[in-house]
Amino acid sequence: MLLCIxxxxxxxxxxxxxxxxxxxxxxxxxEHQRTADQYFVWFSTLMQHHKVPVDIDEVIISSTVPRVVFNLRVLCDHYFSCRPMVVGKPDCALPVAPRVDQGTTVGSDRLVNTVSGFDRHGGDLIIVDFGTATTFDVVDTDGAYIGGVISPGVNTSLEALHMAAAALPHVDVTKPQSAIGTNTVACMQSGIYWGYVGLVEGIVRLIRIERERPMKVIATGGLAPLFAQGTEIFDSVEDDLTMHGLVLIHRYNRERDTA
Ligand SMILES: Nc1ncnc2c1ncn2[C@@H]1O[C@H](COP(=O)(O)OP(=O)(O)O)[C@@H](O)[C@H]1O
Ligand SMILES: CC(C)(COP(=O)(O)O)[C@@H](O)C(=O)NCCC(=O)O
Ligand SMILES: [K+]
Incomplete structure (x- = not known):
């Protein structure tokens, strides 16, 4: 079986x-300190819990944290006897090359989302990923990644606010009933929630104007369903977008190898 990371x-x-x-x-x-042995204990224990056999013979990795890849490679070597495919490395090809400034390294999650979104919806897409950063990936008609937007992530912003202001507590993001908060926590939650709804709607509007064509908007990442409750801007919310892209890129490279 194929393990997608x-x-x-x-x-x-x-x-x-x-x-x-x-x-x-x-x-x-x-955590970049996590060793191959630690990954394997965690993985095999939970696989047993879910009653899935641990017979992994292939692995594909996308990582926005370069330092963790070393221990993941050791995991593949020691426990799965295979060499992983790593998105962004020269030996891992993409169906369509990104068109960005020379020397730019695009985050591999954004490349994977692009492949996945194009497979499901065709071209002319804006993919919004609510991760540590909130990213917008713009996908051209032919499926190429052509750039986008990187904004601070929702929790990253909340954490920064809490760290910077002595009287502001740590709060969790939720959808407030109203814009006007009547206590500190409610004020912060409104600022974050409605602020990000406005950010997403505003950036999508600008991208559509620049592209001068209709563009579908796909949302992914842990917080996407929560923000989908506050806006009509998303055509689709897909929590498995990145994993689907990893399967596609793996298959694409295997087929190239055998061609
Ligand atoms: N299902 C969820 N509900 C609420 N918050 C979530 C959920 N999944 C992830 N998060 C939060 O959203 C942020 C981004 O998470 P994630 O999408 O996993 O980021 P990354 O891909 O950058 O590691 C994190 O702060 C995480 O705690
Ligand atoms: C923008 C990101 C930090 C988002 O990563 P994530 O929130 O998924 O951890 C990542 O895609 C990255 O490090 N990108 C490199 C720069 C770029 O994509 O242009
Ligand atoms: K991500």
Whole structure:
């Protein structure tokens, strides 16, 4: 079976693909100190819990944190006897090359989302990913990543506000009933929630004007369903977008190898 690993700055997700469907999806925090042995104990324990056999023979990794890739490679070598495909490395090809400034390294999560979104919806897309950063990936008619927007993530902004202001507590993001908060926590939640709704709607509007054509908007990332409750801007919310892209990129490279 194929193990797909999506390593973001906050969370690392392992998903096991049996060639037909995902059998199991597991999430842990991203920590570059975690060793191959620690990954394996965590992974094999939860696989047993979910009654999925641990027979991994192929691995594909997307990581926005370069330092974690070393230990993930050791995991593949010691426990799965394979060499992982790593998105963004020269030996991992993409169906359509990104068109960005020379020398720019695009985050591999954004490249994977682009491949996935194009497969599901065709071109002319804006993919909004609510991760550690809130990113907007613009996908051209032919499926190329052509740039986008990087904004601070929702929780990153809340944390920065709490750190910077002595009287502001740590709060969780939720959808407030109204814009006007009548206590400190409610004021902060309104600022974050309605602020991000406005940010997303505003940036999508500007991108559409620049592109001069209709563009579908796809939302993904842990907080996407929550923000979808506050705006009509998303055509679709897909929590498996990155994992689907990893399966596609893996298949694309395997088919190239055998061609
Ligand atoms: N289901 C969820 N509900 C609420 N918050 C979530 C959920 N999933 C992730 N988050 C939060 O959203 C932020 C981004 O998480 P994630 O999408 O995993 O980021 P990354 O891909 O950058 O690691 C984190 O602060 C995380 O705690
Ligand atoms: C913008 C990001 C930090 C988002 O990562 P994430 O929130 O998924 O951890 C990541 O895609 C990244 O490090 N990008 C490199 C710069 C770029 O994509 O242009
Ligand atoms: K991400």
């Amino acid at each position: 999506d390593c973001g700055n906050t969370n690392t997700v392992f998903s096991v693909w049996d060639g037909d469907k995902f059998r199991c999806t597991l999430r842990t925090t991203t």
